[in-house]
Amino acid sequence: MSQAVAWSDAATAAQLFAVDPVGTGVLLRSRAGPVRDRWLAMLRAALPPTDAHKHLPLHIAEGRLLGGLDLSATLVSGRPVAERGLLAEADGGVLMLAMAERMQSSTTVHVTAAMDAHETLIERDGLSLRMPARFGVVALDEGLEDEFAPASLRDRLAFHVDLDRFSFRDTEEFEINAADIEVARQRLPLIRATDEQIEAIVTAAAAMGIVSLRAPLLTIRVARAAAAWSGHTEIDQEDIGIAARLVLAPRALYFPQAEQPDQPEPPPEEPPPPEDNSEDNKDQDEQQIPDIDRALDEVILAAAKAAIPPDVLASLRASAGRTRARSSGKAGELQKSNKRGRPTGTVRGELRAGAKLSVIETLRSAAPWQPLRRREAAATAAEAIAAGGEAAPQPRILIRKDDFRIARFKQRTETITIFVVDASGSAALHRLAEAKGAVELLLADCYVRRDQVAMIAFRGTIAEILLPPTRSLARAKRSLAGLPGGGGTPLACGLDAAYALADSIKRKGQTPTVILMTDGRANIARDGAPGRPKAEEDAIASARQLRAANINAVLVDMSPRPGPQGEKIAKEMGARYLPLPYADATVLSQAVLASTQAA
Structure with missing residues (x-):
């Protein structure tokens, strides 16, 4: 496959993602540079300006990711006020994952769970809420050689686009009209895949060694988006071929062995004269269905094979199942610490020597109890006045020992x-x-x-x-x-x-x-x-x-x-x-x- 055709497929992936961002997703494996900037510019031009665009940083706190208690609003109002997290803020738009190959496992779990359920669940700080989170994901993978984004995230993203193979001279701008994208989005819910098409896609995926059940589902979503983008009212072979090139080809581990050359066939026999029998015609139609299915399977396999560069399948087989290697010095045990390292949340505790108090989390823990504590303090003050004494002045925020939250850290030890x-x-x-x-x-x-x-x-x-x-x-x-x-x-x-x-x-x-x-x-x-x-x-x-x-x-x-x-x-x-x-x-x-x- 030539570089021009490969770049055209990359641009097509951007267009189809814009048609159905929630149902597809993009894994963009590319180092920072003009090629990636050009592709992202095409994607921004294709997405409607009304869609939300959120960037998820690498080391994001769990409270900012999922949401929780709005500390300032809670302290002002005297009642718990929920704050939306980044996943909920991306609802209806696109979430950009920076440096996905280094994403923390906890962040990966929350993002993939939101992608599956289309909502986020907040159960912390005395809150229990569900917020909608339907968003498309663009994961930027800047890994080198054997560094990859988490497998659970890659499996949920339809398009695996590798831009490292292109130089800037190999690329060109593709004009994408946002109005055409909006028309395709309106047409998308009306398009459905037939049972024969679904069976052919699943059969082709199995023939390529793809064991994930999400791959055929994503292929069907992309085929529907391709049909909507092309103005079709139903999915045809061309749409399935596009989906096979963009979804199945990057995941393929092998292809079926080439069949032996066909032996010379004997001359066909004279067909029997047709009879006016409806039952016989029905049987004849049923016998023709497997031929149609086989033809569609061959179309899917041929489309996927044409999209793979030479010698790529061999390297895919060699790297299948390979885990990310770590150097011996950086592979020390991950130990908990209360002084230094990467922040990993907080824990209830006492202010002992060396412990670091998390002021924000301490205030967050105390905020929901302020109305009750103020009433208790007022009752105590009233009793003191009734006894002839003076009420002690009360602080603006009432914090108790149980509210203390100690910051926790983790760091890799030296080997x-x-x-x-x-x-x-x-x-x-x-x-x-x-x-x-x-x-x-x-x-x-x-x-x-x-x-x-x-x-x-x-x-x-x-x-x-x-x-x-x-x-x-x-x-x-x-x-x-x-x-x-x-x-x-x-x-x-x-x-x-x-x-x-x-x-x-x-x-x-x-x-x-x-x-x-x-x-x-x-x-x-x-x-x-x-x-x-x-x-x-x-x-x-x-x-x-x-x-x-x-x-x-x-x-x-x-x-x-x-x-x-x-x-x-x-x-x-x-x-x-x-x-x-x-x-x-x-x-x-x-x-x-x-x-x-x-x-």
């Missing part, structure tokens, strides 16, 4: 990768060379990944911290350079040292990850006595200690012939077992990163 290296035996030099190379490769990315690396070596009868947590590449090289090898394998001592270091890291609010590099053949017990049975028993006990502490771990079996010992230790640790009998520093580094991300 520290602890290498625990078996430095015993004749092959220690080979394993240490791989460990040194892996550590250096990881340190090279520390500034980007915000990660730290530590190293513990065990041999003979002891284990020592060779490299404390650091980002310094020079310090790591100096520490690794003079490490000797040889002696027994005190695996239990190495695991105990890893547990102690990981526990101290965890107490500081950071996230430890243990990478144990060994063959699992322990022969030195925890007390330094030789003997394989006692050494294995101590190693298993130390491994269970790491699992009980819920420390993320990976065991890299560096034995030339991986045996059951390493896998058994990994199971007791609750670690991922990674046998690598022949691995260089690069392979080891890649395997460690993949393991920590998967964990």
